[in-house]
Amino acid sequence: MSDKEVLEILGTQIALGESATVTFEVAKLHTRNTLDVPIIIERSKKPGPTVLITSGIHGDEINGVEIVRQIIAKGINKPKRGTIICVPIINVFGFLNMDRFFPDGRDLNRVFPGSANGSLASRVANFVMKEIVPHADFVMDFHTGGADRFNAAQIRIVKKDSRLSELAHIFGAPFIFYSENIAKSFRNSCQKAGVPMLLFEGGKSFNIHSTITNTGVNGTKRVLHHLGMLNSKFKVSKPKKETIVINKSKWIRAEFSGMFKANVTINSYVEKHTVLGNITDPYGGFNHFVKAPNSGYIFNVNESPIIHQGDAIFHITTKIKS
Template sequence: MQNNPFVLLGEIIPEGKRTVLDLEVAKLHTRTTVKVPLIIERSKNPGPVVLLMAGIHGDEINGVGIVREIINQKLNKPKNGTIICLPVFNIFGYLIQTREFPDGRDLNRVFPGSSKGSLASQFAHQFIQEVAPLVDYVIDFHTGGDQRDNVPQIRCNKDDDKGLELAKIFNPPVIMYSNNIVKSLRETLHKMGKTVLLFEGGKTKELDPTVINEGVNGTKNVLIHLGLIEGEITVRETPVYVKKSKWLRAMHSGMLKVMVKNGSFVEKKDVLGIIQDPFGEFKKRVYAPHNGYVFCINKTPIVNKGDALFHVSIEE
């Protein structure tokens, strides 16, 4: 809950005003300073502080598109409390469309960071020290890595009651039980007592209108529920709960032809895809080993033996 005065990055954030601050990361070898903009909208009324962030992996553009559209629709202007938008967290990776930081590290595996560690670790430390303590709720937007295309989903720990409640309010197509990963942002914020929703939707290096729409509508639901903005919560569908799941891997190398729609329910022995060689000499079918929902598909056209192809829920 915001306090008076509300101080972020050494600046007093005035009530009823839009403020843009820069989180300074480092300088390029050209001595150009790299800055990460934070867009803060603080109302005149007390309320929770919500952080909407994307781009912790620089090539995950759908999340950036979601935060951009939230700003475009002025959903980040609260009647109560404060909304902070951080559209591009890993600005280095975003500039060159890569997942990692320039030091080769995954920013989402170095939290809470260190003031004397690697560049990624120092940036994580700065964020945890200067921004994270001021927020109450965080929605962190991601996509599937590489060509792995995720059905829009919220991931949260099965023991996180507050997170699960907000996940239901978000109302995504899929709610997936997912343990916190060691040294991830989600784990670190959870230890700090913050309520975190991790959104996954689509794949890297794309702007998918369906995914963006799901992210915007879900976030709007959460902001209404928390009392930051006015409106009615929209329930579009009953989410599929994925409590257990399994990746189906390629038993052969070849060209992958996907035969199933992402998000659909399949039954045991249904054909999910066909792996073929480029010479037309063999076809190997990929069968569903059990009943379940397909909620992530590897859209790469050429696969190697052992590659993850379909992420399928295990129905009890």
């Protein structure tokens, strides 16, 4: 797989030492214009692993797209050995429309491995699993928090996978979050195909956050360096803090609807009963303080100024491993 002298994707042959950008025609629009997904391939003259770097499975997760864009723009994707395949925007429909979903209303990350004869989203998932993933030895997939929920930079992996745990620690995000694979997700399908994946989460939808993008780019460089693939012109920095492993966590949900303001910042460690924020009404007659149910790290904060009863407003760790 990784040592092939000639890699063939969509009929294009890319030999060791060559570069290519091939496009997958997702569909024709109702105007008959074509809609293409660019796939950027860089190969070293020296054989080695093939790493697939993806983002934009959800069209509103711009921060992940920005991370992959920087990886390409800076030349980090030009390996010292092996092959790096970048797909910055998988859900190009959603990206163009600034929408999380496909035009058919489906979440691409819930239809994998897809079907060649299925819905539009299902056909794209099928293409990714049939035409791209089989070439990869390892995947890094970049996501952000949904809507106004701002995620701390984190790597999500399943428990008891020593290889992924090693790579997650090398990536060096502030948190490693143990989470089970979701049925019909890209991560789950890759695992079933025998291709390990690090899933990065950071930031929120419709937003580019420099700290999050720097974490994603620097983490990618560390992993590529560990694999012997990073060009020697790039420096590899150590993480500023040791990664916190989240074994268990819980969502704190709004007890009331109203105007919301958080008092704590992302990545903060708080003690039990600490005031995390408050919910008020527009008329000055109501003020509810949201308190931490336990001591732990806050790794997701809802930044919406208006919330409804039951909305997730904070994600807090309940069990960690340093």
